[in-house]
Structures are given as C-alpha cells and as structure tokens.
Amino acid sequence: MEYKLTFKEYSEALKENRLLGLICRQCGTVTSPPKMVCGNCAGTDMEITELAGEGKIQTFTSNNVAAEGREDEAPYVVLLVELDEGPWVMGNLVGIDPAAVGMELIGQKVSMDGNKVFPGDRYSDGESTRPLFRLQG
Amino acid sequence: MRKVAVVGIGETKFGPAQDKTSVELFAEAAMEAMTGSNLKPKDMQALFLGNVLGDFSEGQGMVQAFAAENIGCYNIPANRYEGACASASMAVRDAFMWIASGFYDVVLAGGVERAATMGTAMATRTFAMFSDSHYEYPAGITFPALFAMLAHLYAAKYGIPLEKLKEQMATVSVQSYRYGMFNPKGHLRKEVDVAAVLNSFMVSTPLQLHDCCPFSDGAAALVLTTEEIARKLTDKPVFITGVGQASSGPLVSQRDYLPRLKAREISAQRAYEMAGLKPEDIDFCELHDCFSIASLIAAEGLGFFDYGTSGEAWMKGEAAIGGKIAINPSGGLKSKGHPIGATGAGQVYEVTKQLRGEVEPERMVEGARIGMTDTLGGDGGTLVNIILQRGW
Ligand SMILES: [Zn+2]
Numbered sequence: 001m002e003y004k005l006t007f008k009e010y011s012e013a014l015k016e017n018r019l020l021g022l023i024c025r026q027c028g029t030v031t032s033p034p035k036m037v038c039g040n041c042a043g044t045d046m047e048i049t050e051l052a053g054e055g056k057i058q059t060f061t062s063n064n065v066a067a068e069g070r071e072d073e074a075p076y077v078v079l080l081v082e083l084d085e086g087p088w089v090m091g092n093l094v095g096i097d098p099a100a101v102g103m104e105l106i107g108q109k110v111s112m113d114g115n116k117v118f119p120g121d122r123y124s125d126g127e128s129t130r131p132l133f134r135l136q137g
Numbered sequence: 138m139r140k141v142a143v144v145g146i147g148e149t150k151f152g153p154a155q156d157k158t159s160v161e162l163f164a165e166a167a168m169e170a171m172t173g174s175n176l177k178p179k180d181m182q183a184l185f186l187g188n189v190l191g192d193f194s195e196g197q198g199m200v201q202a203f204a205a206e207n208i209g210c211y212n213i214p215a216n217r218y219e220g221a222c223a224s225a226s227m228a229v230r231d232a233f234m235w236i237a238s239g240f241y242d243v244v245l246a247g248g249v250e251r252a253a254t255m256g257t258a259m260a261t262r263t264f265a266m267f268s269d270s271h272y273e274y275p276a277g278i279t280f281p282a283l284f285a286m287l288a289h290l291y292a293a294k295y296g297i298p299l300e301k302l303k304e305q306m307a308t309v310s311v312q313s314y315r316y317g318m319f320n321p322k323g324h325l326r327k328e329v330d331v332a333a334v335l336n337s338f339m340v341s342t343p344l345q346l347h348d349c350c351p352f353s354d355g356a357a358a359l360v361l362t363t364e365e366i367a368r369k370l371t372d373k374p375v376f377i378t379g380v381g382q383a384s385s386g387p388l389v390s391q392r393d394y395l396p397r398l399k400a401r402e403i404s405a406q407r408a409y410e411m412a413g414l415k416p417e418d419i420d421f422c423e424l425h426d427c428f429s430i431a432s433l434i435a436a437e438g439l440g441f442f443d444y445g446t447s448g449e450a451w452m453k454g455e456a457a458i459g460g461k462i463a464i465n466p467s468g469g470l471k472s473k474g475h476p477i478g479a480t481g482a483g484q485v486y487e488v489t490k491q492l493r494g495e496v497e498p499e500r501m502v503e504g505a506r507i508g509m510t511d512t513l514g515g516d517g518g519t520l521v522n523i524i525l526q527r528g529w
Binding site for chain 1: 259282339392
C-alpha cells in the first residue's frame with residue numbers, strides 16, 4: 001500500500017509554510033505528523049489536509065546545550081503545541097528571549113510564523129523542516 | 138515454562154572515557170559472570186548483547202560476534218539488541234524467554250557502551266537519534282530537552298509549583314548520590330546537597346546539571362540458566378519471575394497520556410502479572426533515572442506512588458532504604474552511571490547482588506526478597522521491566 005503523505009512531501013510543504021496532516025474518512029481524526037494509519041482508529045482511508053497552524057502550548061523548554069553541529073542555535077525554545085485540529089507538533093518558539101520564558105507559557109495560544117530548515121548533518125538523510133510559532137496577541 | 142535463574146554476574150566499573158574497547162570491556166564483565174557461575178565459556182549456548190552506539194563511538198558494528206569469539210564462546214549464535222537505553226534489558230528478557238521455552242539451557246546476556254568516549258557534543262547528537270529524526274530532531278530536541286518538557290508538563294498537569302517540583306527533583310538526585318557514593322562500580326561518587334543541585338548549570342529548563350545522569354563507559358554481563366542447573370551450581374540462585382516489554386511511537390503520538398509513559402505501564406503490568414505480584418510486594422527497585430524527573434514519572438508508572446505525589450514521597454524518605462520502597466540503592470543512573478547499552482544488565486547485576494546480600498552495608502536493603510528493574514529506551518519507545526526473587 002502506497003504511503004499517503006511522505007516525510008519528503010510534508011517537509012517540502014512546510015518549507016512553503018503549509019503544515020500538512022491526514023484526515024480520516026472513517027472517524028474524522030486528523031493525524032500529523034503523517035503515518036500509515038489513522039492515529040485514532042488505525043484505518044488507512046485518509047486524505048491530505050492543510051492545518052491552520054494555530055494551537056496551544058502544552059509544554060516547552062529553553063535549551064542551552066545543543067547537539068554536535070548545532071551549537072550556534074542555542075539557546076532556543078522547544079515547544080509541544082496542540083493544534084486546533086487535534087494533533088500535537090514539535091517546533092520552536094520565536095519572538096521571545098529564551099532566557100526569560102517560564103511556566104506562564106503553558107496554555108498560551110500560538111500561531112505558526114514560518115519555518116526553519118535544518119540543513120542536515122553527516123548522520124541525517126538530508127534536510128528537514130520544523131514549524132516556528134509566535135505567541136498570539 | 139521453565140523457571141530461569143541468574144547464576145553469574147559481572148560488571149566493569151561505570152565511568153568516564155576508558156582506554157578499553159567495547160570487546161575488552163564486555164570480556165571483563167563476561168569472564169567475571171562466567172567464573173562466578175562455575176560455568177565455562179564452552180557452556181554458553183548463545184550471547185545476547187545490548188549495544189547502541191558502537192558504530193559511532195568506535196566504528197564497530199556487529200560487536201557481539203567479536204565479543205563472543207574473544208571470550209572463548211566459539212561459534213555460538215550472538216545477537217545484538219538495540220532499544221536505546223533499554224537494550225541490555227531486552228537482551229536479558231530474550232535470554233529469559235529462550236531458556237524458559239526450553240530452547241536453550243544456558244545463555245550469556247549483557248551489554249556494553251562507550252558513551253563517555255564520544256564526548257558530550259557527539260553523545261548529545263547520537264542520543265537524540267532516539268527521538269523521531271525527521272519530525273522532532275529538526276526542532277533541536279535533545280534528551281535533556283525532552284525530559285525538561287516532561288518536567289514542565291508534570292508541574293502543570295499535577296498543579297505543583299515549579300519551585301516545589303525542583304526541590305523534589307533535587308532531593309531525588311541527592312538520594313542517588315548518597316547511595317552511589319558507596320558503590321565501588323559507580324561513576325560519580327560524591328556527596329551533593331540540594332543547594333548544589335539548584336546552583337548547578339542550567340542544561341535545559343528546568344533541568345540542571347545535577348538533574349541529569351552522566352554519559353558513561355562500561356559493561357555488564359549475566360549468566361542465565363534453568364532452575365535444575367542453577368540448583369547444582371549455587372545455593373543462592375536468583376530467579377527471574379516476571380518480565381515485560383512494550384513500545385511507543387514518537388513523543389507527539391503519546392500526547393495526552395504524557396507525562397505518563399504508556400509503554401512503561403503496559404510493560405510493568407505484564408511483569409507483575411507473570412510474577413503474581415503487586416507493586417507493594419516489591420522491596421526495592423532499580424529504575425531508569427536518566428533525569429531526576431524521570432524517577433518521579435517511573436515510580437508512579439510502576440505503581441509505587443500515586444500520580445503527582447512521588448516527589449513528596451522522596452522528600453519524606455519513602456523512596457529511601459527503610460521507606461515504603463527503596464529506589465536505586467545502587468546510586469542509579471545518576472550516580473552509578475549510564476553506559477546506555479549496558480545499563481539494564483547493570484540493573485539486574487545490582488538487584489542480584491542486593492538479593493544475595495552482597496552490597497556495601499551503607500546501601501543494603503536488609504532482608505530484601507523481591508527486586509525489580511525498570512529500563513526506558515528513548516522517550517518511551519522501548520520499556521522493559523524485570524522482577525527477580527531470592528530462590529532460597
Ligand atoms: Zn480514524
């Protein structure tokens with residue numbers, strides 16, 4: 001069975017600021033990042049859908065120690081965002097001072113504000129993209 | 138199913154970068170285990186070996202075959218297990234199952250890793266491979282960052298002020314250092330107090346340096362056999378009476394279950410059911426404290442304390458020797474160290490030693506009859522639990 005929405009397709013769309021997922025024709029659940037089966041019912045009858053990129057911060061960290069080759073990026077804030085359509089996505093928070101964030105972030109509304117490409121390193125299979133988020137209002 | 142016993146145990150010192158290869162480290166642990174079991178290399182019918190990053194740390198793949206030959210276990214089937222930090226526990230569980238099923242009578246199981254040899258930058262990079270490399274690594278996730286997010290989520294979900302949670306987490310680290318100081322195999326053997334934890338370098342908010350375990354080099358090995366053979370070899374056989382293993386997908390797929398890790402709860406339940414035991418029957422547990430917050434999450438997922446209350450339990454001494462359940466009398470990953478591919482076998486080594494009453498008096502759980510291990514690979518991707526009991 002052919003994979004409906006590959007990482008390559010997801011990542012290329014994200015580079016154009018389109019956050020993609022899969023909507024299940026059986027139960028209506030939106031699954032993102034994409035998988036072979038629906039995250040709720042494990043069915044395979046799904047179609048590609050574009051997500052609005054709006055949601056709520058579930059948790060975060062301000063990271064001071066980056067992995068080899070990414071030292072220049074630190075400090076940075078990693079988020080888990082629950083999107084309005086349901087899925088959770090990992091991204092970065094921009095427009096803030098990473099040294100000044102705290103528990104007040106949890107529950108705040110965010111909107112996707114562009115993307116950032118990780119060009120890849122000697123361990124990876126090429127570039128990959130993550131969504132960037134900004135606090136609303 | 139046949140009963141399966143641990144009859145021989147061996148372990149190198151866990152520590153900083155060592156001038157020994159993975160084969161050499163494992164060989165030392167394996168010979169100690171075989172010698173202690175009164176068996177010879179020719180008696181081993183298979184080798185099950187945990188090793189995660191040998192390809193990266195020393196350019197060595199398929200280390201299990203070279204290790205088997207090096208120790209005189211010629212031409213036996215040798216399997217490598219890779220389940221991130223739970224690798225060796227997977228190897229031990231499989232050894233248990235093959236002996237229980239009747240296929241093998243004697244299996245050498247263990248693990249080896251040279252995480253310290255890689256250095257912090259490369260180890261941070263390669264450890265991040267146990268998150269989703271395509272959908273999560275782009276955001277700069279690292280292992281401390283991941284557990285840091287779980288810590289914030291834990292505080293929010295259970296309504297614990299972050300300051301209070303940080304003090305609880307610091308208490309977890311302090312207790313581990315206190316026991317680890319007396320473990321001759323330990324990596325970080327020093328006294329650390331709450332103030333020192335709270336003043337240490339901020340790695341990934343809210344986790345500070347002393348909330349995090351070290352990258353370690355080391356190896357551990359175990360000889361497992363049938364009850365019948367064990368009774369002939371030793372008057373102190375330690376039986377594996379329950380095992381469990383489960384998996385989960387990427388962190389975002391675990392979503393609303395977090396900060397609980399579903400794979401742990403399924404794995405532990407299977408182990409308890411097989412052993413016919415409940416959490417309150419366990420005298421002590423070597424659990425996966427890669428980060429202080431990981432201890433709190435583990436102790437709750439294993440059923441020792443109610444959700445959101447284990448930090449309080451640590452503060453009251455309920456997780457200490459003499460408390461409700463002794464957690465990590467070895468010093469845990471925090472102090473004893475974390476050579477990831479060997480960690481699970483190191484936990485079984487510790488539990489066996491405790492049950493035999495062979496550990497240092499300062500960290501002895503007097504009269505312990507039932508011990509348990511908990512090993513976590515990645516962010517819940519692989520979970521293994523093993524219950525061991527005195528056979529005399
Ligand atoms: Zn569905």
